Amino acid sequence: TIDLLVCKLKHTWMAGVNSLVHQLQSMQKQSTFLHKSALWVKNQIQSSSLDVKSLQVLISAVSDLLSKLIEADGQSGYLVGAYIEHVMPNKTEWGKLHKSLSTEWMHKPLLEGRLSMNCEPLGSCVKLCGTTKLPGHLCTSALLSKMVLLVLENGIVCGSDDAERKKIDSIQLLYSLQWIEELENPPYLLLEYLRMLEEMHITYEKFSTLSNTTSLQQTVFDRSEEHGRLWSLTMSKVIRVENTVSCEMKQHFKTTEGFLPLTEGRLHTLQCLSPFLTEEEKKELVFHCVAKLMTCTQADLSSTDGAFGCLSILNSCLNGRSIDCDHLLPEILKIIMSWKNNNEDSFLFSCNLEETSAQLLGFNIEMIRYLPLLLKYSTDPLADNEWDFIMCSMLAWLETTSENRSLYHIPLVQIFACVSCDLASALSAYFETAAPETTEKLPVNLISEWKEFFSEGIHNLLLPLLVKVTGKYREMKNASEGSFQNSVLMSLGEALTYISKDQLLNHKLPAKFVAGQKTNLPDKLQTLLNTLSPLLLFRARPVQISVYHMLYKLMPELPKFDDEDLKCYGDEEEESALSPPAALMSVLATEELLLENILECIPVGEFAVIQPLSDEFCLVLGYLLTWKLILAFFKAASSQLRVLYSQYLRRSKTLNKLLYHLFRLMPENPVFSGPTSEVPNKDTKTFFTEQLHLDVKGTGVLSSQIPHLACSVYHITLKDLPAMVRLWWNSCEKRVFNVVDKFTSKYVSSVLSSQEITSVQTSTQLFNGMTVKARSAAREVIATYSVDDIFIELIIQLPSNYPLGSITVESGKRVGVAVQQWRNWMLQLSTYLTHQNGSIMEGLSLWKNNVDKRFEGVEDCMICFSVIHGSNYSLPKKACRTCKKKFHSACLYKWFTSSNKSTCPLCRETFF
Numbered sequence: 001t002i003d004l005l006v007c008k009l010k011h012t013w014m015a016g017v018n019s020l021v022h023q024l025q026s027m028q029k030q031s032t033f034l035h036k037s038a039l040w041v042k043n044q045i046q047s048s049s050l051d052v053k054s055l056q057v058l059i060s061a062v063s064d065l066l067s068k069l070i071e072a073d074g075q076s077g078y079l080v081g082a083y084i085e086h087v088m089p090n091k092t093e094w095g096k097l098h099k100s101l102s103t104e105w106m107h108k109p110l111l112e113g114r115l116s117m118n119c120e121p122l123g124s125c126v127k128l129c130g131t132t133k134l135p136g137h138l139c140t141s142a143l144l145s146k147m148v149l150l151v152l153e154n155g156i157v158c159g160s161d162d163a164e165r166k167k168i169d170s171i172q173l174l175y176s177l178q179w180i181e182e183l184e185n186p187p188y189l190l191l192e193y194l195r196m197l198e199e200m201h202i203t204y205e206k207f208s209t210l211s212n213t214t215s216l217q218q219t220v221f222d223r224s225e226e227h228g229r230l231w232s233l234t235m236s237k238v239i240r241v242e243n244t245v246s247c248e249m250k251q252h253f254k255t256t257e258g259f260l261p262l263t264e265g266r267l268h269t270l271q272c273l274s275p276f277l278t279e280e281e282k283k284e285l286v287f288h289c290v291a292k293l294m295t296c297t298q299a300d301l302s303s304t305d306g307a308f309g310c311l312s313i314l315n316s317c318l319n320g321r322s323i324d325c326d327h328l329l330p331e332i333l334k335i336i337m338s339w340k341n342n343n344e345d346s347f348l349f350s351c352n353l354e355e356t357s358a359q360l361l362g363f364n365i366e367m368i369r370y371l372p373l374l375l376k377y378s379t380d381p382l383a384d385n386e387w388d389f390i391m392c393s394m395l396a397w398l399e400t401t402s403e404n405r406s407l408y409h410i411p412l413v414q415i416f417a418c419v420s421c422d423l424a425s426a427l428s429a430y431f432e433t434a435a436p437e438t439t440e441k442l443p444v445n446l447i448s449e450w451k452e453f454f455s456e457g458i459h460n461l462l463l464p465l466l467v468k469v470t471g472k473y474r475e476m477k478n479a480s481e482g483s484f485q486n487s488v489l490m491s492l493g494e495a496l497t498y499i500s501k502d503q504l505l506n507h508k509l510p511a512k513f514v515a516g517q518k519t520n521l522p523d524k525l526q527t528l529l530n531t532l533s534p535l536l537l538f539r540a541r542p543v544q545i546s547v548y549h550m551l552y553k554l555m556p557e558l559p560k561f562d563d564e565d566l567k568c569y570g571d572e573e574e575e576s577a578l579s580p581p582a583a584l585m586s587v588l589a590t591e592e593l594l595l596e597n598i599l600e601c602i603p604v605g606e607f608a609v610i611q612p613l614s615d616e617f618c619l620v621l622g623y624l625l626t627w628k629l630i631l632a633f634f635k636a637a638s639s640q641l642r643v644l645y646s647q648y649l650r651r652s653k654t655l656n657k658l659l660y661h662l663f664r665l666m667p668e669n670p671v672f673s674g675p676t677s678e679v680p681n682k683d684t685k686t687f688f689t690e691q692l693h694l695d696v697k698g699t700g701v702l703s704s705q706i707p708h709l710a711c712s713v714y715h716i717t718l719k720d721l722p723a724m725v726r727l728w729w730n731s732c733e734k735r736v737f738n739v740v741d742k743f744t745s746k747y748v749s750s751v752l753s754s755q756e757i758t759s760v761q762t763s764t765q766l767f768n769g770m771t772v773k774a775r776s777a778a779r780e781v782i783a784t785y786s787v788d789d790i791f792i793e794l795i796i797q798l799p800s801n802y803p804l805g806s807i808t809v810e811s812g813k814r815v816g817v818a819v820q821q822w823r824n825w826m827l828q829l830s831t832y833l834t835h836q837n838g839s840i841m842e843g844l845s846l847w848k849n850n851v852d853k854r855f856e857g858v859e860d861c862m863i864c865f866s867v868i869h870g871s872n873y874s875l876p877k878k879a880c881r882t883c884k885k886k887f888h889s890a891c892l893y894k895w896f897t898s899s900n901k902s903t904c905p906l907c908r909e910t911f912f
């Protein structure tokens with residue numbers, strides 16, 4: 001009905017315009033009506049009060065009006081020219097309109113180092129999320145561009161200078177578009193705006209097809225040089241679209257005089273031009289900058305026309321690739337060191353930033369940014385004192401970062417925090433991956449100093465910092481991903497992934513215990529788990545991933561603390577109270593509860609799309625990461641402990657819930673489309689064949705992260721808990737049973753089978769008397785056992801839906817074993833393979849143990865005819881007082897309950 005109304009109004013309006021235009025032709029050209037309507041339109045678009053729909057209506061109404069005017073005007077274009085003139089903002093108005101764009105756009109380019117600043121960005125800090133009205137700049141630039149396009153399309157020449165000026169003002173549209181592009185998470189309103197521009201054909205491409213854009217490029221360059229900032233970014237966009245840098249632009253940096261004295265505008269222009277320069281041009285620029293750095297006076301260190309500006313340009317030129325000026329890099333370091341000797345006050349070492357100027361912050365940021373580039377590209381070995389300077393400065397800057405966490409809302413402080421953490425990461429990565437040739441050239445003791453002092457120093461600062469910062473954000477409750485603050489979490493999280501297991505174990509965090517928590521872990525380790533585990537649910541991906549990597553390093557350390565308990569439980573039939581780490585299980589319980597709400601409505605087997613970076617995304621991510629940790633813990637445990645942990649998982653039904661959820665989170669077709677490291681071959685790559693890389697900085701495609709992670713968790717679950725998955729599968733209703741069977745056979749079984757086969761083939765495990773071989777094509781594992789004059793061959797056949805279907809054990813050659821005994825052994829092997837939650841090699845090893853024990857003279861349990869119990873791996877220990885035969889406790893318990901008697905199964909005497 002609204003559309004109908006709009007239609008009617010439009011009809012009436014056009015009728016009015018029509019008659020007016022006819023009158024105009026006969027009367028004077030100056031019309032108060034046109035003037036008034038233009039002013040009204042101008043007010044509307046500048047007022048920042050329109051939403052996308054009303055802007056669209058306005059633009060189409062004005063377009064209709066202009067079309068009529070063009071009809072009336074003929075080629076002269078007088079009326080059209082006058083109308084546009086009235087609507088166009090003047091210089092002051094443009095100035096105001098620029099301020100209607102919030103400064104949020106600055107975060108990304110500042111963080112990425114595309115722009116450097118040494119003053120606090122001023123301007124509107126209007127929070128974009130939740131707004132429903134478009135900023136005036138966007139409305140004005142869209143309407144203006146539409147009008148200019150109309151004029152161009154109709155080939156009207158209205159006073160050439162004038163037309164040129166109007167055309168040039170339409171680059172404001174590019175400025176608007178750049179603003180949107182730089183926002184980290186543009187709200188829906190802006191996406192709608194972009195869609196509207198496409199629909200109405202208001203695009204730069206249209207301009208290029210209708211007219212020569214050389215003058216536009218020149219104007220954009222001039223504005224960049226004058227104002228810098230978003231204009232410089234707009235310029236770099238235009239260059240990218242046009243694919244050329246015009247000669248006039250290049251002229252400017254060819255000579256030192258061209259870009260000196262450096263202003264913010266020139267600095268930003270050079271920074272944004274740098275990716276488009278040839279190697280020669282970059283080299284020249286670098287030479288100029290180094291020369292200027294050498295003569296920099298102390299007073300000029302932090303000014304734009306001094307060291308700050310030159311370092312910024314250097315960093316931009318060096319970033320991305322090394323130019324052939326590697327010999328200059330150590331020179332720059334020497335210059336920086338000389339500044340420190342003469343003017344340590346300019347270095348923000350272990351200090352309070354509250355009183356610090358933006359200039360000093362900017363200067364320090366550029367120095368910090370330079371050091372990783374030096375590490376990356378310098379080919380000359382650094383001297384002892386140079387390493388010393390780098391390491392000590394890094395720690396001193398990190399201390400400043402850690403002490404000023406209450407100031408992270410200030411953009412430059414935040415960038416300072418990010419780059420200092422990034423420097424720590426760069427150093428960690430350097431020492432972690434340094435090739436032997438490199439380490440040989442390093443000063444003696446440097447590596448040990450790094451490990452014992454500097455690396456430890458980094459993590460002693462950063463681990464507590466993560467805990468404090470996340471604690472503070474949780475109070476604020478709006479640490480949404482993409483907010484500027486998250487950039488610190490990203491750099492901090494990345495630096496923490498380098499923490500070593502020993503550094504974690506020796507943490508200095510305040511004690512944290514949970515009342516009633518069942519645990520065998522030492523206090524310090526329990527504190528660490530209690531502190532980190534809840535952060536798996538923190539609503540910011542970088543924290544979740546970083547915490548996951550840290551906890552992952554701890555998992556293999558944990559099961560051994562439960563060994564004591566094993567002695568009491570292993571033999572009893574009573575269910576043990578052992579569980580995977582309580583801290584993780586309590587996080588899991590929270591996640592399960594929340595996840596139920598989201599996924600419950602989705603039928604098992606249907607794919608739930610999780611919007612990247614939404615609340616749901618963080619929840620599902622946390623849930624899957626928690627499971628990856630639990631599975632890693634499980635894998636590190638001994639067979640006997642695994643039995644107890646799996647009892648817990650069965651009792652609590654958490655594993656069943658996981659499997660149902662996985663069949664809502666794994667895509668129907670798990671094809672991997674990202675970049676692969678290997679040479680492409682004809683096999684399709686899937687989420688099961690490709691490794692998932694969980695980077696804190698998240699360079700991968702976020703939308704495939706949850707599906708890939710879900711597949712990875714399913715993969716590990718099948719691999720390490722095959723018996724439990726089988727149990728679940730057999731309990732599923734028919735439809736789900738089929739879905740699971742089909743998906744698993746199609747995508748997972750072959751991957752798992754070949755992994756099992758390969759692990760048999762490459763296993764270095766030696767069995768005394770037993771050899772194991774595997775044939776991949778036939779999906780067979782062959783074990784031959786020979787002791788004295790006995791020889792048996794057993795063939796293990798993996799089913800096509802491995803590990804869901806049961807593994808069959810067939811016989812090969814057999815010498816010197818009685819039929820009954822041999823059948824018994826085959827049965828036992830298949831029991832071990834079916835009931836155990838481990839690999840085939842582990843199953844074989846259990847079986848071998850069983851047979852060995854028998855040869856050693858240990859007697860079978862007379863109930864199950866095995867020495868080692870088929871599911872809890874215990875030995876027969878309960879002896880009958882009368883006949884002296886021994887039984888497994890579990891077997892006896894079963895016997896007593898099923899027969900409802902308490903007599904010995906053999907001699908029928910009462911069992912004591």
Ligand SMILES: [Zn+2]
Pocket residue numbers: 861862863864865866869887888891
């Ligand atoms: Zn038994």
Ligand SMILES: [Zn+2]
Pocket residue numbers: 880881882883884885904905906907908909
């Ligand atoms: Zn007996």
